[in-house]
Amino acid sequence: MLLRKMWRDLSKNKAQFISIFLMSFLGMFVFVGIDAESSGAGESADSYYREYHLCDLWVMGAGFSDDDLRLAAKVKGVKNVEKRLSLTGTAEKTDNAYMYVNFMEENDINSLMLYEGEAFDGQKDGFWLEEWFARTNKINIGDTFSIKIDSMKIDGRVRGIVDAPDYVYYVSESDLMYPNYKKCGVAFMAPGMYPDAENIVYNQLLVDIADEFSSEEQLSMIKRKLENRFDRDDIAVTDRDQNLSFATFDAEIRQHKAMGAMFAVVFVAIALLGIVTTMARVTAGQRIQIGTMKALGFSKAAITLHYVSYGFVISAAGCILGAFLGSKVMPAWILSMFEGSYLVPDLSGQVTGLDMAVTVLAIFVSTTVSFLSCRKELKDPPAVTLKPPAPKKVRHSGFEKSRLWLRLDFSTQWNIRDVMRNKLRSLMGILGVMGCAMLLVCGFGCFDSIKGLMDKMYGELMTAKNKIVLSSDADADYAYDLAVRYRGQMIEEKKVEFVSDTAKKSGSATIVDKGNFIHIQDRKLNPVKLTDKGIAMTSKMAGLLGIGVGDRIRWHFVGDDKWQNTRVEQIYRDPSIQGITMRKEVFEEMEYTFKPTAVLTNKSVDPSLSEEDEVSTVLNIEGMKAAFSETMEILNAMVYVMVLAAVFLGVVVLYNLGVLSFVEKTREVATLKVLGFSSPKIRQILQKQNLWLTIIGIIAGLYAGWGMLYVICTTVSDTLDMFPILYFPTYVWSIGGTFLVSVSVNLLFSGKVKNIDMVDALKGVE
Amino acid sequence: MEERVLIEFKDVCKKYAQGDREFFALKDANLSINEGEMVVILGPSGAGKSTLLNLLGGMDSASSGHIFFDGEDLTTYSDNQLTKYRAENVGVVFQFYNLIPTLTAYENVALMKDIKSGTTDPKEALAAVGLADHMHQFPSQLSGGEQQRTSIARAIAKNPRLLLCDEPTGALDTDTGKEVLKLLQEMSRSKKRTVVMVTHNSFFADIADTVIRVKNGGIRSIEHNDHPKDAEEVNW
Numbered sequence A: 001m002l003l004r005k006m007w008r009d010l011s012k013n014k015a016q017f018i019s020i021f022l023m024s025f026l027g028m029f030v031f032v033g034i035d036a037e038s039s040g041a042g043e044s045a046d047s048y049y050r051e052y053h054l055c056d057l058w059v060m061g062a063g064f065s066d067d068d069l070r071l072a073a074k075v076k077g078v079k080n081v082e083k084r085l086s087l088t089g090t091a092e093k094t095d096n097a098y099m100y101v102n103f104m105e106e107n108d109i110n111s112l113m114l115y116e117g118e119a120f121d122g123q124k125d126g127f128w129l130e131e132w133f134a135r136t137n138k139i140n141i142g143d144t145f146s147i148k149i150d151s152m153k154i155d156g157r158v159r160g161i162v163d164a165p166d167y168v169y170y171v172s173e174s175d176l177m178y179p180n181y182k183k184c185g186v187a188f189m190a191p192g193m194y195p196d197a198e199n200i201v202y203n204q205l206l207v208d209i210a211d212e213f214s215s216e217e218q219l220s221m222i223k224r225k226l227e228n229r230f231d232r233d234d235i236a237v238t239d240r241d242q243n244l245s246f247a248t249f250d251a252e253i254r255q256h257k258a259m260g261a262m263f264a265v266v267f268v269a270i271a272l273l274g275i276v277t278t279m280a281r282v283t284a285g286q287r288i289q290i291g292t293m294k295a296l297g298f299s300k301a302a303i304t305l306h307y308v309s310y311g312f313v314i315s316a317a318g319c320i321l322g323a324f325l326g327s328k329v330m331p332a333w334i335l336s337m338f339e340g341s342y343l344v345p346d347l348s349g350q351v352t353g354l355d356m357a358v359t360v361l362a363i364f365v366s367t368t369v370s371f372l373s374c375r376k377e378l379k380d381p382p383a384v385t386l387k388p389p390a391p392k393k394v395r396h397s398g399f400e401k402s403r404l405w406l407r408l409d410f411s412t413q414w415n416i417r418d419v420m421r422n423k424l425r426s427l428m429g430i431l432g433v434m435g436c437a438m439l440l441v442c443g444f445g446c447f448d449s450i451k452g453l454m455d456k457m458y459g460e461l462m463t464a465k466n467k468i469v470l471s472s473d474a475d476a477d478y479a480y481d482l483a484v485r486y487r488g489q490m491i492e493e494k495k496v497e498f499v500s501d502t503a504k505k506s507g508s509a510t511i512v513d514k515g516n517f518i519h520i521q522d523r524k525l526n527p528v529k530l531t532d533k534g535i536a537m538t539s540k541m542a543g544l545l546g547i548g549v550g551d552r553i554r555w556h557f558v559g560d561d562k563w564q565n566t567r568v569e570q571i572y573r574d575p576s577i578q579g580i581t582m583r584k585e586v587f588e589e590m591e592y593t594f595k596p597t598a599v600l601t602n603k604s605v606d607p608s609l610s611e612e613d614e615v616s617t618v619l620n621i622e623g624m625k626a627a628f629s630e631t632m633e634i635l636n637a638m639v640y641v642m643v644l645a646a647v648f649l650g651v652v653v654l655y656n657l658g659v660l661s662f663v664e665k666t667r668e669v670a671t672l673k674v675l676g677f678s679s680p681k682i683r684q685i686l687q688k689q690n691l692w693l694t695i696i697g698i699i700a701g702l703y704a705g706w707g708m709l710y711v712i713c714t715t716v717s718d719t720l721d722m723f724p725i726l727y728f729p730t731y732v733w734s735i736g737g738t739f740l741v742s743v744s745v746n747l748l749f750s751g752k753v754k755n756i757d758m759v760d761a762l763k764g765v766e
Numbered sequence B: 001m002e003e004r005v006l007i008e009f010k011d012v013c014k015k016y017a018q019g020d021r022e023f024f025a026l027k028d029a030n031l032s033i034n035e036g037e038m039v040v041i042l043g044p045s046g047a048g049k050s051t052l053l054n055l056l057g058g059m060d061s062a063s064s065g066h067i068f069f070d071g072e073d074l075t076t077y078s079d080n081q082l083t084k085y086r087a088e089n090v091g092v093v094f095q096f097y098n099l100i101p102t103l104t105a106y107e108n109v110a111l112m113k114d115i116k117s118g119t120t121d122p123k124e125a126l127a128a129v130g131l132a133d134h135m136h137q138f139p140s141q142l143s144g145g146e147q148q149r150t151s152i153a154r155a156i157a158k159n160p161r162l163l164l165c166d167e168p169t170g171a172l173d174t175d176t177g178k179e180v181l182k183l184l185q186e187m188s189r190s191k192k193r194t195v196v197m198v199t200h201n202s203f204f205a206d207i208a209d210t211v212i213r214v215k216n217g218g219i220r221s222i223e224h225n226d227h228p229k230d231a232e233e234v235n236w
């Protein structure tokens, strides 16, 4: 019978229990969904890496012989070493797409995964092409294909369509983050395909480490040993974390986990508050019933169990269903957006032990919370519980005695008292509104920050309309002629490796000639002049390396064995490219030759220019912006989730709150009616309180949203230095949206004021 | 009729702290009730009648003194023992019925099966109070008298040795009240159950075997009625 009573009680308090159900549902849906997605994607990638032997260390240098290979293989813990020549070129047949070209004989490390055609063979000729590139450009097995590397041209037929574990993520150097497979691809071939096959010089050693040596310390020890063994200045040993493909995917997954946790905390916290307030009200409302059951001889344990099972049933239903559906729906949805960004085969979600543990914990906490909130009514002997509760000690606060108080009108006084006496309920209202405003601010803020970032990158820091990217065929004279013809500015962009006492990082260097298209800004984003005394470093890179102005940094250009030890003269801030910038004069003082890689210009560029061998591509500012915003697709999707969640959260919490306070105030409202207050007047009184709570919640939400945005911006990735920006419309949308949610939910309730039957409401006997 | 003492109070006090003073809701109460008796506790409002009844039903604990039920001292009982005592031996009828609003009349009575074995069939119990036709209505769909009869059915379904009623007719009109009284009297007469009824209405004294008068927390008198009236004969 008690079971039946429970079902009837649940359906009588439908609105509140449904809202608790929804909140636990949503919390678990998002958390388990995102966790299953990120764990599953991580696991898919791991097993892909394992099965296809993604190398553990890369040794890069100017040239490796077979002796070097043997030398590396002798290091304890090294299981296998292969050599590879890795270059970049262009594919003539596909509109000069940017190509990563790899020559190798063996393929037991970074093994190619075959989609179509024949398996890789280091003795045969022909090309093995990355699948997405091939598919996007409609290249099939047997087609002819050709690649140009500098002045060399390689022709052949396509033998296989493949995927490679070290190219899970790849972009051309001019694409910022988002892959464009039309314009960029990867090709693998046997050394025999290299034009001067006799004299091929390998520039990479791929090192596979035995499983039993894969711990962090052992790995870095092997790394050091390799560096020592070669004892050459031109080599760099990098690990997976320094590998663009691995690190990008890894960072993406970690970011999802953080996002998921953040969502879950917000929703679970509010669901718990909902349970506390609802259970407290349900048990308080059933005080006499509890006393009766006790008098009838039900044991305390039986009654406790009865009420605790309310919380248990609701939260268990919400959490389990949420976890279940979340683990099915979210991974499928998010992973479908990975399609084409991350080339990991068989991406699928996976429910982890953590998910189950968190689900169980959430149910446990909800149940405990409902236990704590009904314990109060169960403590007293039945004789006490059977009487109406002793009225709360009405302590008049100092404020209520002050002169100001007396000058407030009745509705203000009434509302202040009501808020003070229902602190938990009011807190829940504020938190709900705050959560809503926070998610809106943060969501729209993400859009703003991306737009701000783009406006800064293309418009403040780089002000040229066009960028003519030169190929390696172009010499300094060619660039100089172009610069004169287009009144442009020449720059050289190179990859650099930095070593400080605490870290080793790769980044890029920009060497600028005279001109007015490259600008830098200090940490506070004020424009400053680039130093002419030495190098300037981006603040994010300086932070990663743990150095500041005046400190010295050891660095060298990748592929160049000359190391520099230079004082950092200036710190500047750049949102997208981390590394150093210096003037051409400084560069030449270090005895390097300036060989421009691009010319920036405001003049419109002759379309035929990109046909020339010396020009790799011509980019315009709109195209660069568009390419960049595509990189943010997944972030955009997250923003939509946030905005949806915000509105949902607001509605659910405020609706729950509305039911709570409405039920609690029914008697008071009826009394007011008897006293002669009109319904509109009463509505006005009730709404005053909602207005206050909404305003407080919105103010708190604006701050919290800014904080959340700050966290997202600063942790988004190692190479992006985003700064949180909120434009004016965001405030309007967030505040307006929250108000809209709050007001429309409240209208729902104030409409009911008219329907309160005075006689009915006051009849109930105690 | 052989007389067997079921309940005994020995110097029972119940006091409440009121500010820094002590207030005795019941002071040095001594009484004894025989099994099968119909007892009426009479007194003005605030006299301590409910306090006495609550102590009797194990719903409250005494500040001092001893309460014996069938020779066992209730004042030495733990919470759990008191719960068991209530479940096994006591049936309660309240002034405001206190039915579970979300359960039908039938279900309210059937509820007793959850706490005690060997309860009367709910249908029988409801038929006994004349509610066979209203079994599946919710409390809010029953009149006051019907609700009170449901609550009596609930109390007697347990087959308790002790039936406690706190102002059972307090919220009812005269005719319905009379029916309830008749029912209670029958419980004591034909079923040999001990019925203790609290009331402020002195007319009820006539139907009792024993009348205990209470005032200002003290027992004023205990009288025995050799020829109690039938409930139908009482008028108020």
Ligand SMILES: Nc1ncnc2c1ncn2[C@@H]1O[C@H](COP(=O)(O)OP(=O)(O)O)[C@@H](O)[C@H]1O
Pocket (backbone or CB within 6 Å): B016, B023, B024, B025, B043, B044, B045, B046, B047, B048, B049, B050, B051, B052
């Ligand atoms: N929890 C309590 N705290 C203080 N005084 C109480 C409490 N419960 C009852 N009393 C006092 O004890 C006295 C007896 O109460 P009660 O037995 O309920 O009277 P009644 O005879 O009307 O049923 C009353 O004066 C009442 O004010």
Ligand SMILES: [Mg+2]
Pocket (backbone or CB within 6 Å): B049, B050
């Ligand atoms: Mg009383």
